[in-house]
Amino acid sequence: MSRKKITNKNILFLRRFLTIIIGAILMALSVNLVYEPMGLVTGGVSGLAIVIKKITEPIIEGGLPIWLFTVLCNVPLFFFTVKLKGKKFIISVFFGTITYILALMIIPIVDYRFEDALLASIIGGTIGGAGIGMVFSAFSSTGGTDLLATLVHDYKKHVSVPQILIVIDGVIIFIGALVFGLGNALYAIIAVFITAKVSDGILEGLKFAKMAYIISDEHTSIADAIMRSLDRGVTGISATGMYSNKDRKMLFCVVSKKEIVKIIEISKKIDPNCFVIVSDVREALGEGFIEYRQ
Incomplete structure (x- = not known):
């Protein structure tokens, strides 16, 4: 450790x-x-x-x-x-x-x-x-x-x-x-x-947190920037655009309410055309959030 x-x-x-x-x-x-x-x-x-x-x-x-x-x-x-x-x-x-x-x-x-x-x-x-x-x-x-x-x-x-x-x-x-x-x-x-x-x-x-889905061709750069600047984990989800029929990575990240603004800034700075979805998370358990105790 x-x-x-x-x-x-x-x-x-x-x-x-x-x-x-x-x-x-x-x-x-x-x-x-x-x-x-x-x-x-x-x-x-x-x-x-x-x-x-x-x-x-x-x-x-x-x-x-x-x-x-x-x-x-x-x-x-x-x-x-x-x-x-x-x-x-x-x-x-x-x-x-x-x-x-x-x-x-x-x-x-x-x-x-x-x-x-x-x-x-x-x-x-x-x-x-x-x-x-x-x-x-x-x-x-x-x-x-x-x-x-x-x-x-x-x-x-x-x-x-x-x-x-x-x-x-x-x-x-x-x-x-x-x-x-x-x-x-x-x-x-x-x-x-x-x-x-x-x-x-x-x-x-x-307990409240924010969840962000980021769709961008610059997904690798965005993920690296988030992990480096915020020390938050990012998950890449395989997705397919039904209009373009093009395979791409969709980034998934859960952060605190204060950090969601930084997530949007990072994403838009790297890729101004990226698509970002933000929603509320009622409860987040795990590293960086609330520790689960029995």
Whole structure:
């Protein structure tokens, strides 16, 4: 393996963990600065922790800390997950969970006294959704109900993990409605919706790429220029022009959204008469794009 590949691998590794750290901090910010002060139970372990904190206030001064309840929930979940899934499965989740718990501990709970609950749910959902999207984009998780849904799925194979998560989070939101009232529960559902949209937007945005088909008699020169200047692979596909009945090579290349402009510039500079087709790619897995992880 060349030194350049080793360096790139280290950079990607570092970038992944920085993404997890920033994402976990954003998630903790949404909980400690918006959801907990406003009493918005948005599901998940953090939502249940907000309920437990409120219930235990008469017993414990200030209630049971959210970070402590998160630890108490995740310890048995980690134990059963390791037992059923093995250590390899849990390693990618462990770092995200620890970072999230530390962020919950360090970030103080501040009540900004949002007079508009709708505005609070929008802000919380946006910040939390960005955090979840970043953590998931790094192929990690913050544990909690994600792990619980995975464990339940082992016994209920006919039910998908997202479906199990919906049921679990729905039950937690219902409990939150009993403690904080129906109005807060409805605002919490709005926050959940925004969280899902923002996190999906981040994940889909990272997965999107561009695909280019280039038809030209100068296909060799164009392919060499693309591989040399962009360090991208190019595939030559045998094609036949039905009008001219002439055999030629059609170039196929998948690049990032930023690189597609360069592809067109290279192609048109070498062959102004070339025919270029550009389309969206919903997801690209492999070298130079998203690494597939089981």
